[in-house]
Amino acid sequence: MISSSKIKSVDFYRKIPRDLTEASLSGAGLSIIAALSMLFLFGMELNNYLTVTTSTAVIVDKSTDGDFLRIDFNMSFPSLSCEFASIDVSDVLGTNRLNITKTIRKFSIGPDLRPTGSEFHSMPVIHLLKHGEEADDDSVEGSHMVTANNFDSYSHEYPILVVNFYAPWCYWSKRLKPSWEKAAKTMRERYDPEMDGRILLAKVDCTEEVELCRRHHIQAYPSIRIFRKGSDVRDDHGHHDHESYYGDRDTDGLVKAMEELVASIPLEESHKLALDGKHKNTAENVKRPAPKAGGCRIEGYVRVKKVPGNLLISARSGAHSFDTSEMNMSHVISHLSFGRKLSPKVMSDVQRLIPYLGGSHDRLNGRSFINHREVGANVTIEHYLQIVKTEVITRRYSREHSLLEEYEYTAHSSLVQSIDIPAAKFHFELSPMQVVITEEPKSFSHFITNVCAIIGGFFTVAGILDAILHNTMRMMKKVEIGKNF
Known part of the structure; x- marks a missing residue:
């Protein structure tokens, strides 16, 4: 069994009895400086360890x-x-x-960039629009010309007002014109404005009525709008909420869609028209709410x-x-x-x-x-x-x-x-x-190594400085004593 004396023999840090040591003022000052320096460098090293570095x-x-x-x-x-x-x-x-x-x-x-209503839903294009093959016959004038002066009176007079906003130079407006005029004439004959008065087909020349078209946010030609009497009137110059028509543009297609619109308007039994079942929901499939604003x-x-x-x-x-x-x-x-x-x-x-x-x-x-x-x-x-x-x-x-x-x-x-x-x-x-x-990431072992180096290094350097300072002061005292003798 190993005795305690043998274990003590391997002690790296042999102790000097406290009675044999001597404290000095210079040593105390160096100790305080060394302790503060070690604490400062330890903080710097800890901050460096905690700081994230990237490559x-x-x-x-x-x-x-x-x-x-x-x-x-x-x-x-x-x-x-x-x-x-x-x-x-x-x-x-x-x-x-x-x-x-x-x-x-x-x-x-x-x-002001604020929404004016609910989400605008675009209608998928199911088929190509049909256009009439009729020649542009100026002699057929079935629709009423509407201007800014009479627009409000027409929209308040007829339960349904369908308006074709067009431009004379527009290719699609020219293709629509003959079918539109013939459809308007047909609807006028079937639903006489004087006797029936439920629907009126009209047109607006946007090159002449610029402000009227802007008021209704017309940005493309032709734009067919459906105005219903009694719909909410907004504060914007009496502008009505309305719908856009996206159905076929041939005469038959227009007439069918207009008849479906008329069927929703109440009238005395003697004036009701029996529509063919194939016309049902025609208008519902080709119209949707028009945008309420231009943005x-x-x-x-x-x-x-x-x-x-x-x-x-x-x-x-x-x-x-x-x-x-x-x-x-x-x-x-x-x-x-x-x-x-x-x-x-x-x-x-x-x-x-x-x-x-x-x-x-x-x-x-x-x-x-x-x-x-x-x-x-x-x-x-x-x-x-x-x-x-x-x-x-x-x-x-x-x-x-x-x-x-x-x-x-x-x-x-x-x-x-x-x-x-x-x-x-x-x-x-x-x-x-x-x-x-x-x-x-920083290595923890590297951090510990640096901390030990800081503590050990400063402790050693402080000891060397203390020894030099102590020996210097002793030599100065000996020289002073020698001069006195």
Whole structure:
């Protein structure tokens, strides 16, 4: 059995009896200085250990989130009607998706950008509209010409007023004219305004009645509107809530739709008309509420391939004409981002590592792009977006890594004149490179080693300084004593 004396023989720290030691004022001062210095350096080392450090590398894009990129947006167009607002996507590989509606929501808005009603639902195009084959016979005039002076009187006099807002130069208005006049004549013969008076077909020349057409937010020709007597009258110059007609434009189709509208109006039994069952719901399938304001807020998302492409927002219709000189694509971008959305908590955690991350994630958010028509008509507003993917690898827990993906972008915008229909274009291009930011955790053993080095180093250095100072003072005392003798 090993005795305690043998164990004591391996003691590295042999003790000197306290009675044999001598305290000095200089030693006390050095001890205090050394202790404060050790405490300060220990704090610095602890702060360095707790501070997150990262390494950044630029590598070839090795995306793990698939071949498609999600684009989220929320934009307001004060002068683009939801009736014709279209969201299109195209890319360099030949993809061309027109009028996307599945993931898009539209709300009519006023000049103050506030919604004027519930969500605007676009009606899917089931078939191509039928147009009459009749020649344009000016001798057939069945509809009444309506102006700003007599519009209110007509709308209050007849239970149903159907108005064709047209432009003489419009191709589709010219195609509609003969069928419209013949249908109006037929309806006038069947439902005489003097004897029956339930319906009247009229027309408005928007090149002459500009203000009247603006009041009813007519942005394309021809636009057929259905006004019902007794509908709520808004404060906006007595403007009626009304519906838009999107059915066939041949004479038979128009007559059937108008008869279905008349069937909903009560009349004495002697004047009721027995409609064929095939006419049932004809009008219901080809009309929907007209926009209550001339602007539109568009929100939603689209998925695009990770190749250079375009997101285009413009007015689109296969059976209407647009006066491009009157179109204004000014817009306010409330939100535009790429990739999956990060929750505020996750974004806050990421910014703990990289404070600047997310600084350009919403570069266009809250910005307004207004065309004051100083450069003329047919102005397209273009945005050029350069997108770079950033991956952040963070050590959330002791044994687990988490990967966060973020898309940053830069944007340059300009106003361009063109001969095409004005639009808001977003040209996007993804960089072939990506930025990888990795959190580098500190080694605890390295921290302990540094702490021991600080304590041991200062203790040793302080001891050396104390010995030098003590020996120097002793020598000075001996010299002083020698001089006295």
